[in-house]
Ligand SMILES: Nc1ncnc2c1ncn2[C@@H]1O[C@H](COP(=O)(O)OP(=O)(O)OP(=O)(O)O)[C@@H](O)[C@H]1O
């Protein structure tokens with residue numbers, strides 16, 4: 001037998017595994033690295049977060065990645081280059097984190113690497129195509145990471161989701177249900193990253209089903225505006241939004257967007273919600289966004305994020321009395337957005353995800369560690385596609401040798 005396969009089988013049989021979960025999201029702020037001890041599998045899974053760090057991308061890397069991310073035209077040679085180069089970078093970042101934590105590579109069983117989404121394209125957005133198909137692309141090759149770190153690596157989690165009829169996202173809901181369902185409490189787990197998404201978790205014994213969807217822009221429009229008009233990567237502590245005023249007619253026009261209308265589970269990305277989208281909305285109203293105070297624009301898109309998040313959640317909690325909302329993602333640090341969500345959902349108890357034993361910034365990286373754990377040791381996640389429910393595992397295995 002190939003010794004690597006033997007090692008893999010042994011790893012699958014261990015009671016617990018040390019797994020490094022990696023996430024670098026649409027904000028391109030850096031790589032989140034979570035060292036987790038994951039025990040058991042399936043409903044019996046438990047996770048201890050042993051270490052966590054975010055290693056920021058340099059300005060130069062961010063600039064280079066931006067050129068190939070969520071844009072329609074890119075140089076293929078750049079995509080191919082960054083598929084390898086980013087994996088080298090992630091490999092070095094992992095080794096640096098391990099060094100800082102005083103943990104040796106051979107103490108880690110596996111890396112779970114999300115990669116960098118460079119294009120996300122649900123079929124519904126492919127207006128111009130006759131033969132539409134969900135597709136999504138993450139770069140940062142798993143073989144390169146495994147070879148550099150000498151740690152078995154599982155990567156490319158979203159392709160199996162697409163293969164089974166999904167949009168490749170959101171995947172967090174699969175793990176949320178496994179880790180965070182409660183016997184009596186209705187829980188909503190909201191993540192405000194570049195894009196907002198949430199998981200609705202009815203109490204265990206309820207006949208209701210869990211549900212997960214993106215809500216629309218989280219921080220992506222706010223970040224794009226602050227970068228363009230204020231040369232800042234984001235609106236720190238919502239200060240710019242707080243200093244501006246809502247442009248009501250623009251807000252109404254944005255809220256009429258057809259993507260927001262659809263009430264089924266759906267996903268999106270900065271491919272759809274971007275500055276060009278904002279320009280088009282202003283064009284429809286026969287004005288230019290360059291003519292209005294930029295702080296008003298920041299406030300208006302912050303309001304859009306809060307309203308779309310709150311309205312989506314409201315649909316699920318209407319008759320529930322004890323729904324609790326747990327928030328994660330960088331947007332949880334934006335007081336303007338958080339206060340507005342609180343005002344729009346007065347009957348919901350809003351808490352930090354820390355109350356569930358996980359930090360706001362680490363949650364998505366932990367999610368991928370659990371996805372990898374299940375692929376190694378579990379029976380898979382209950383996945384509904386085309387009205388059918390099946391057990392599915394996600395991710396591809398790369399051996400270091
Ligand atoms: N103090 C703060 N005040 C306001 N916003 C903040 C603050 N800290 C972080 N953010 C927001 O959070 C963003 C980073 O969030 P996060 O890392 O969760 O996004 P991501 O993982 O890239 O996104 P996604 O989950 O969509 O892939 C920043 O770009 C910024 O918009």
Ligand SMILES: CC(=O)N[C@H]1[C@@H]2OC[C@@H](O2)[C@@H](O)[C@@H]1O[C@H](C)C(=O)O
Nearest residue numbers: 117120169170171172193195197364
């Ligand atoms: C394609 C992609 O990378 N999507 C991300 C992004 O960030 C938030 C939202 O858009 C979500 O759909 C997803 O990530 C999380 C981890 C998910 O799949 O649940």
